[in-house]
Amino acid sequence: xxxxxxxxxxxxxxxxxxxxxxxxxxxxxxxxxxxxxxxxxxxxxxxxxxxxxxxxxxxxxxxxxxxxxxxxxxxxxxxxxxxxxxxxxxxxxxxxxxxxxxxxxxxxxxxxxxxxxxxxxxxxxxxxxxxxxxxxxxxxxxxxxxxxxxxxxxxxxxxxxxxxxxxxxxxxxxxxxxxxxxxxxxxxxxxxxxxxxxxxxxxxxxxxxxxxxxxxxxxxxxxxxxxxxxxxxxxxxxxxxxxxxxxxxxxxxxxxxxxxxxxxxx
Numbered sequence: 319x320x321x322x323x324x325x326x327x328x329x330x331x332x333x334x335x336x337x338x339x340x341x342x343x344x345x346x347x348x349x350x351x352x353x354x355x356x357x358x359x360x361x362x363x364x365x366x367x368x369x370x371x372x373x374x375x376x377x378x379x380x381x382x383x384x385x386x387x388x389x390x391x392x393x394x395x396x397x398x399x400x401x402x403x404x405x406x407x408x409x410x411x412x413x414x415x416x417x418x419x420x421x422x423x424x425x426x427x428x429x430x431x432x433x434x435x436x437x438x439x440x441x442x443x444x445x446x447x448x449x450x451x452x453x454x455x456x457x458x459x460x461x462x463x464x465x466x467x468x469x470x471x472x473x474x475x476x477x478x479x480x481x482x483x484x485x486x487x488x489x490x491x492x493x494x495x496x497x498x499x500x501x502x503x504x505x506x507x508x509x510x511x512x513x514x515x516x517x518x519x520x521x522x523x524x525x526x527x528x529x530x531x532x533x534x535x536x537x538x539x540x541x542x543x544x545x546x547x548x549x550x551x552x553x554x555x556x557x558x559x560x561x562x563x564x565x566x567x568x569x570x571x572x573x574x575x576x577x578x579x580x581x582x583x584x
Contacts (some may be wrong), residue, residue, distance in 0.1 A: 358419030
């Protein structure tokens, strides 16, 4: 693996390093004082501050601060990276043509620039996912409760797709929401919305039940479930025991289960 690192480079020196890295197809990181402008489907602006810019050879660009796991600004794969020195600053642009979007990062000072020739497989084998938990529930319905009969997965409702829908031993509609790790009140509220949506579909007076299947839940989530007459079953995906031991990290290929999504650009 090739690697190039520059500490406190002059703007021209940084520009030459960037142009060479883009030509090689390197992954690049820059850290320093910069401003960030986005123009496209919306517009946003970030004033001066110390930030980390990551430029990937597939065209993705990520701007990180010292908080959170998600970038405060980004461009998706398929964008084109460009660099120039203008008005005494190093300008790095990530340009996307369809739709037309531009991420413009202007460094007044670059403290470190690094370029890496990253190689190797990109595939990630995920174990202990929600898909694994769903397969477990379908293969072993008693995981939810004795007598549970799954009828559909990803069943559409006004509130969104339901992970598993079926009937309990007494024939009552049963909504099952699956989570691969410890969850909080958001998951309880999500289940309540699904149950309410099914109740609106059913004849008046139909008793619709809901079960949240997750390794563990917070006390607040338990209180909300109890208030709504919903249940929790402690179960984890097969081969995913770490999910039930306080691992709050996200899946390598997906956002956190309770992540409602962040704005495209902050």
